[in-house]
Amino acid sequence: xxxxxxxxxxxxxxxxxxxxxxxxxxxxxxxxxxxxxxxxxxxxxxxxxxxxxxxxxxxxxxxxxxxxxxxxxxxxxxxxxxxxxxxxxxxxxxxxxxxxxxxxxxxxxxxxxxxxxxxxxxxxxxxxxxxxxxxxxxxxxxxxxxxxxxxxxxxxxxxxxxxxxxxxxxxxxxxxxxxxxxxxxxxxxxxxxxxxxxxxxxxxxxxxxxxxxxxxxxxxxxxxxxxxxxxxxxxxxxxxxxxxxxxxxxxxx
Numbered sequence: 385x386x387x388x389x390x391x392x393x394x395x396x397x398x399x400x401x402x403x404x405x406x407x408x409x410x411x412x413x414x415x416x417x418x419x420x421x422x423x424x425x426x427x428x429x430x431x432x433x434x435x436x437x438x439x440x441x442x443x444x445x446x447x448x449x450x451x452x453x454x455x456x457x458x459x460x461x462x463x464x465x466x467x468x469x470x471x472x473x474x475x476x477x478x479x480x481x482x483x484x485x486x487x488x489x490x491x492x493x494x495x496x497x498x499x500x501x502x503x504x505x506x507x508x509x510x511x512x513x514x515x516x517x518x519x520x521x522x523x524x525x526x527x528x529x530x531x532x533x534x535x536x537x538x539x540x541x542x543x544x545x546x547x548x549x550x551x552x553x554x555x556x557x558x559x560x561x562x563x564x565x566x567x568x569x570x571x572x573x574x575x576x577x578x579x580x581x582x583x584x585x586x587x588x589x590x591x592x593x594x595x596x597x598x599x600x601x602x603x604x605x606x607x608x609x610x611x612x613x614x615x616x617x618x619x620x621x622x623x624x625x626x627x628x629x630x631x632x633x634x635x636x637x
Contacts, residue, residue, distance in 0.1 A: 389459065391449055391495070391523040392447070392448045392494075392495050393523040411485065415486070423444075430466055433466075437451065461544065467493045471535065492531065495536070497544065501516055529568065536569070537551065537571065
C-alpha cells in the first residue's frame with residue numbers, strides 16, 4: 385500500500401543515543417538492557433501521546449510514522465511536536481541514566497515527509513510490517529547529520545509547519561551521486577545555537593543545480609538517497625528563520 389506520511393527517526397542510525405557503542409562496551413549487559421527498555425518506554429509514550437505509530441525499534445533507535453487523520457492534515461506538525469517532546473523527555477531521563485553509570489544521554493532526531501510503501505517484509509516464515517522508500521533513507525540521513533538536543537527536518541516538512549514551528553535554515557546536505565541536495569532545517573530544543581561554520585547558511589554553496597566537486601567531510605560516507613519531492617538548494621543571501629522557543633509537548637490522547 386502506498387502512503388503519504390511523516391517519518392520520525394530517533395537513533396544511532398536513526399532517536400539515536402549518541403555514543404551508544406561506547407556505552408555498550410563499558411556497561412553491564414543487564415544494566416544496559418534495563419536502561420534501554422526504560423528509554424524505549426519513554427519514547428513510546430511520547431509517540432503515542434502525539435498520535436504516532438511506532439514502526440520499529442533498532443537497538444538504541446526508534447522509527448515512528450505519522451499518518452493523516454480522517455478530516456485532518458496535521459501529521460507533519462504532530463510529528464515535529466513529537467520530536468521536540470522527545471528531546472525534552474530524554475533530557476528528563478538523563479539523571480536516571482547517569483545514576484546507572486551510563487554517562488550522558490544525547491539523542492539525535494530526523495524528520496521527513498514523503499510517499500512510502502507499507503507492507504509485510506521479511507522471509508517466508510517471518511515477516512514484519514514496516515514502510516520502505518526513499519523518504520525513509522532521507523529521514524535517516526537527517527538524523528545522522530543532526531546534533532545532540534536538535535531536531536533536523538527536511539524542506540518538505542518545514543513547508544508544512546513553518547507557521548507553527550520556527551526553525552533555522554542550514555546549508556544543503558550533498559549526497560553522493562545525487563544532483564539535487566537535501567535542504568535541512570534545524571530546531572534546537574536543548575541548549576543555545578553555537579556558531580557552526582560547517583552548517584551555517586552563510587557558508588552554503590551558491591550553485592542550485594550541481595553539488596560541489598568534493599562532498600563536505602561529515603557527509604563523505606553517506607550512501608546515495610533520493611527524496612520523493614525534489615528540493616532546491618537555498619540562496620546564500622536568504623537569512624535564516626529566527627529561532628524562538630520550541631513548543632511544548634501536547635497532551636496525550
